[in-house]
Amino acid sequence: MMQHKRKWIFFLPLLLIVIVTLIIFRHTPVNVYDGFENNHLSKYWSTERMEATSFQIQSAVTRKGKSAIKITLHEGDMAEAQTEKDKATERDELLESMQLYAVEDVKYEYKFSMFLPDSFPITSTRLIIAQWKQLCAHCACSNYSPVLAIRYVSGKLCITLQTEPAAKRDTLFIQQDEIRNRWLDFRFQIKFSQQKNGEVIAYLNDKEIVRYNGITSYADNCYVLSTKNKYFFKMGLYRDKMTQPMCIFIDEYEKKELSESNN
Numbered sequence: 001m002m003q004h005k006r007k008w009i010f011f012l013p014l015l016l017i018v019i020v021t022l023i024i025f026r027h028t029p030v031n032v033y034d035g036f037e038n039n040h041l042s043k044y045w046s047t048e049r050m051e052a053t054s055f056q057i058q059s060a061v062t063r064k065g066k067s068a069i070k071i072t073l074h075e076g077d078m079a080e081a082q083t084e085k086d087k088a089t090e091r092d093e094l095l096e097s098m099q100l101y102a103v104e105d106v107k108y109e110y111k112f113s114m115f116l117p118d119s120f121p122i123t124s125t126r127l128i129i130a131q132w133k134q135l136c137a138h139c140a141c142s143n144y145s146p147v148l149a150i151r152y153v154s155g156k157l158c159i160t161l162q163t164e165p166a167a168k169r170d171t172l173f174i175q176q177d178e179i180r181n182r183w184l185d186f187r188f189q190i191k192f193s194q195q196k197n198g199e200v201i202a203y204l205n206d207k208e209i210v211r212y213n214g215i216t217s218y219a220d221n222c223y224v225l226s227t228k229n230k231y232f233f234k235m236g237l238y239r240d241k242m243t244q245p246m247c248i249f250i251d252e253y254e255k256k257e258l259s260e261s262n263n
Helices: 002-024
Strands: 031-034 055-058 068-073 089-096 107-115 127-135 148-153 156-161 170-175 183-191 199-204 207-213 230-240 246-258
Touching: 068 089, 068 230, 107 127, 107 230, 148 183, 156 207, 170 199, 170 207, 183 246, 230 246
Parallel strands: none
Antiparallel strands: 031 246, 055 068, 068 246, 089 230, 107 183, 107 246, 127 148, 127 230, 148 156, 156 170, 183 199, 199 207
16 A cells, blocks of 8 residues: 555656646637727736836727727836846736647737837837747746847837747848837737748738748757647837836737638
């Protein structure tokens, strides 16, 4: 009897890992829309990556409907200290809920609108306004740079892709025209994949700006523990530490899973 108990004690941690992995990495079809029309955030979002006082649902600036989100980033918000590899950072970002995370080798469409006021500072400081990060079940890829990101630095709007932690990121799109004081309607069709069948198609204000086919994921080197990776989306303001505040307006978010017939 004691031998049976010892066997169960030995296998229990492995069993718990398997159960947690199945819960976190199960595939649930996605088709959601949020116009931010309520006086509170919907269940689609987590605020763990922002200060509670940094966002408000307001009606002065909207893309559609009666209200939109305003996020204001102040020095020290959700601060992370400088490390040997990275500068000190701060952020206020909306993080999509876990049930919305994208699954490897499944194609999704994201739509969202953003507005930078004409007072938005032009700075060389690293700034990301939307990003897709990879979540591995057992590996360290969650600490890597975003796989895909929308950046606004020195007055340039860029879309970047990175699939190797030590490699230089690729710039898929860059625009130097003035983007402030106007709504930016983004639409992305994305399939994250470790193989060359990955895909990123992006539109800005209904104009195609990116068409990329190739690897769109960091490698999963977990061997026997490998599983389908997931990818989570965040939008708002993430930057290297600076004193000047920034604000951004966000509206008309939509995400859906695309079938092969949509490709």
